[in-house]
Amino acid sequence: MTTQSPILVDNKPGYRVITLNRPDKLNAFNDAMHEALRKAIEDAEADESCRALMLTGAGRAFCAGQDLSDRLVKPGEKPAPRNSLEQYYNPLIRKIRDLPFPVIATVNGVAAGAGANIALACDIVIASLKATFVQSFARIGLVPDSGGTWFLPRLAGDARARGLTLLAQDLTAEKAANWGLIWRAVDDEILMHEATRICEHFAQAPTQGLALIKRALNASANNTLDAQLDLERDLQRAAHQTPDYVEGVRAFMEKRKPNFTGRKT
Numbered sequence: 001m002t003t004q005s006p007i008l009v010d011n012k013p014g015y016r017v018i019t020l021n022r023p024d025k026l027n028a029f030n031d032a033m034h035e036a037l038r039k040a041i042e043d044a045e046a047d048e049s050c051r052a053l054m055l056t057g058a059g060r061a062f063c064a065g066q067d068l069s070d071r072l073v074k075p076g077e078k079p080a081p082r083n084s085l086e087q088y089y090n091p092l093i094r095k096i097r098d099l100p101f102p103v104i105a106t107v108n109g110v111a112a113g114a115g116a117n118i119a120l121a122c123d124i125v126i127a128s129l130k131a132t133f134v135q136s137f138a139r140i141g142l143v144p145d146s147g148g149t150w151f152l153p154r155l156a157g158d159a160r161a162r163g164l165t166l167l168a169q170d171l172t173a174e175k176a177a178n179w180g181l182i183w184r185a186v187d188d189e190i191l192m193h194e195a196t197r198i199c200e201h202f203a204q205a206p207t208q209g210l211a212l213i214k215r216a217l218n219a220s221a222n223n224t225l226d227a228q229l230d231l232e233r234d235l236q237r238a239a240h241q242t243p244d245y246v247e248g249v250r251a252f253m254e255k256r257k258p259n260f261t262g263r264k265t
């Protein structure tokens with residue numbers, strides 16, 4: 001019997017596609033999938049030619065969060081203390097936010113529990129109109145994790161964050177887009193085409209500048225306007241030193257398409 005890999009990696013020119021691959025479990029996370037995903041992301045980060053990352057799911061789901069079959073407690077026993085947030089989910093969310101290139105969640109189907117919040121942590125979220133986002137935690141007595149209690153109030157506002165997390169109802173991709181939680185909801189038939197176009201765009205974009213934009217946006221949630229203005233000044237100075245800035249201005253003046261390399265020097 002062959003064991004299927006919990007993560008599939010497809011190296012495309014200028015970007016990588018990582019597919020969560022436990023379709024029978026709606027791509028729920030077990031330790032092996034966490035380890036494989038961590039390695040795949042580290043490999044992408046170490047590859048200088050990788051300028052964007054797509055995260056998607058195999059089969060009919062994006063990801064159903066933690067594999068609950070690993071969490072079943074026998075009658076009369078107490079649940080074992082779990083370290084999975086510290087060990088896996090929190091480093092994953094931090095890594096997605098900190099990667100020096102855009103991360104695109106291509107949400108092909110249901111995204112539940114940590115699966116929903118991993119998608120929301122990505123820079124661009126494009127979803128099939130068939131997809132739903134489910135803060136399912138309260139259905140089983142848990143607290144939203146993987147940044148859900150941070151992202152949701154900021155993306156959707158406090159009232160919607162409370163409704164979504166406390167009622168734990170399904171949110172359609174269409175409503176998620178209307179509420180500003182995600183970038184776009186599109187017909188299922190064109191999802192991969194549209195997501196690929198985004199990745200191909202990023203594969204030829206001024207990557208160093210995009211990394212600086214990510215840093216600015218990541219910091220803005222906790223900064224005063226004064227602090228953010230100072231940060232923008234510093235990041236703009238760094239952007240001015242990139243070859244892609246020089247190329248961008250030159251191409252504009254020469255009325256041609258820029259040829260961005262994404263390189264640091």
Ligand code: T3D
Pocket residue numbers: 024025026028064065066067068069071082084085110112113114115134136137140142145
């Ligand atoms: O303990 C810690 O480490 C803390 C960390 C927590 C992070 C978390 O993510 S907690 C939240 C865990 N996830 C959930 O609570 C979601 C559970 N799944 C569902 O609520 C539903 O499956 C969905 C809403 C995602 C989809 O519903 P539906 O009706 O489309 O599919 P289904 O029939 O429920 O599921 C299909 C199969 O996938 C089914 O298996 P079967 O009967 O065909 O053999 C189901 O058991 C399996 N599956 C779905 N989600 C999980 C799962 N198996 C294990 N773990 C899952 N999370």
